[in-house]
Amino acid sequence: xxxxxxxxxxxxxxxxxxxxxAGKSTLAAHLARRFxxxxxxxxAMYRALALKAIESDLDVDDAAxxxxxxxxxxxxxxxxxxxxxxxxxxxxxSRRIRDADVTASASRASVHAPVRExxxxxxxxxxxxxGVVMEGRDIGxxxxxxxxxxxxxxxxxEVRGNRRFRQVASHVHETAPVTEAAVxxxxxxxxxxxxxxxxxxxxxAEGAVVLDSTAMSLDEVLLRSxxxxxxxxxx
Ligand code: DC
Numbered sequence: 001x002x003x004x005x006x007x008x009x010x011x012x013x014x015x016x017x018x019x020x021x022a023g024k025s026t027l028a029a030h031l032a033r034r035f036x037x038x039x040x041x042x043x044a045m046y047r048a049l050a051l052k053a054i055e056s057d058l059d060v061d062d063a064a065x066x067x068x069x070x071x072x073x074x075x076x077x078x079x080x081x082x083x084x085x086x087x088x089x090x091x092x093x094s095r096r097i098r099d100a101d102v103t104a105s106a107s108r109a110s111v112h113a114p115v116r117e118x119x120x121x122x123x124x125x126x127x128x129x130x131g132v133v134m135e136g137r138d139i140g141x142x143x144x145x146x147x148x149x150x151x152x153x154x155x156x157x158e159v160r161g162n163r164r165f166r167q168v169a170s171h172v173h174e175t176a177p178v179t180e181a182a183v184x185x186x187x188x189x190x191x192x193x194x195x196x197x198x199x200x201x202x203x204x205a206e207g208a209v210v211l212d213s214t215a216m217s218l219d220e221v222l223l224r225s226x227x228x229x230x231x232x233x234x235x
Contacts, residue, residue, distance in 0.1 A: 009130035011037070012148035012233045015139035019191050019202060021160030021167075022153040023213055023221060028135040029083065030222050031229060035133075040077050041084045042123055042136035042143070043106070047097035048075045048088040049115065050105035060109045067114035077126065100168075100178070100186075107190040113199040116142070137194055140205025149232045150208035151225055159214050161187050 007013075014037065016028050025041060032039035052073055053060045060066060078085040086094045096102065109115055116138070123143045127134050134143065140150035155163075161184030168178055194202040204210050209228050213221045 007130075007146045007148065009128075009148070011129070011131035012229075013127050013130055013139075013144045013146075014133040014149040014151070014229060014233075015144055015147035015205065015208075016133060016135040016151050016153060017137055017140050017202070017205065017208070018151075018153035019137075019160060019194065020187050021164040022155050023163065023218070024135045024153050025083070026218065027151070027153060027221060027225055028133045031225060032079070032133040034226060035229065036131075038079045038132045039084065040079065040123070040126055040132055040134045042119065042134060042139065044077060044084050044086045044094075044097060045075050045119055045122070046110045046115075047102050047106040048086050048093055049073060049119075050109045051093055051097050051102050052088060053109060054101060054105055060105045063112040063114060066109055066112050067118070070115060070118040075122070103190075104186065107193050110137075111193060111197040111199065116199050137202045138200040140208050141203065142200040145205065147205075149229050150205050151228060152204035152208040152210045153221070154210060154212050154214075156214040157184065157188060157191070 014031055016024050018024050028039050028041065031037070049066075049070065050060060053066065053069060056069065058065050058069060074089050076087040078087065084094070085092060086097060120138070120143050123134065123139075126132070127144060136143070140147055140152070162180065164187055165178070165180040165183040168183055211221060211224060216224070
């Protein structure tokens with residue numbers, strides 16, 4: 001018999017937050033498979049909105065225009081075995097949203113409070129029943145402050161930059177050549193924006209276990225995280 005936690009859910013919400021390149025997606029996908037939960041990547045929603053702004057020739061720095069865009073936009077996340085399929089107004093944009101122009105615009109779009117409120121409300125609805133691993137920047141602080149399990153995954157900027165570079169380099173859809181230094185610079189700029197924005201800045205949530213993966217192997221991170229889940233949530 002499964003027990004309801006203080007949140008009233010019988011299945012947990014596992015919140016994974018942290019900066020870009022820390023390994024959140026790999027960890028979230030692993031935990032979702034391991035425990036049979038849905039894996040929801042909230043960054044993909046910010047990316048999809050930014051893509052729509054680009055395609056509509058809208059200024060992503062214009063808070064009012066972005067708030068208005070939210071009201072005219074439908075974003076769906078479909079968890080699959082290989083990550084999330086992302087539908088923007090019904091169209092599959094899963095690959096396009098990984099391009100560099102969308103990455104940069106998503107970071108800028110995500111500073112606006114009305115955009116964040118819109119995203120948070122949808123993400124709360126998606127995870128309300130529990131049984132989800134939700135990954136992003138503000139899951140433990142704003143989306144599910146009552147999450148049964150909270151992990152803040154971090155790593156030194158150089159390590160994250162290198163991981164991100166290898167990801168970008170293997171992304172065949174990208175046309176322009178990229179250098180590791182450029183990826184690191186862009187990532188640091190995004191980090192700074194994520195950590196210093198007024199509306200839910202990136203920071204470890206109250207009660208989060210902070211995992212610094214700088215000197216950890218992937219297996220160590222996965223095993224340690226499984227232990228954290230088991231310690232915080234018992235069926
Ligand atoms: O995780 P990602 O790189 O796909 O996220 C894209 C951008 O969206 C990133 O710059 C920060 C923002 N984001 C956010 O502000 N809150 C989230 N929960 C997820 C992503």
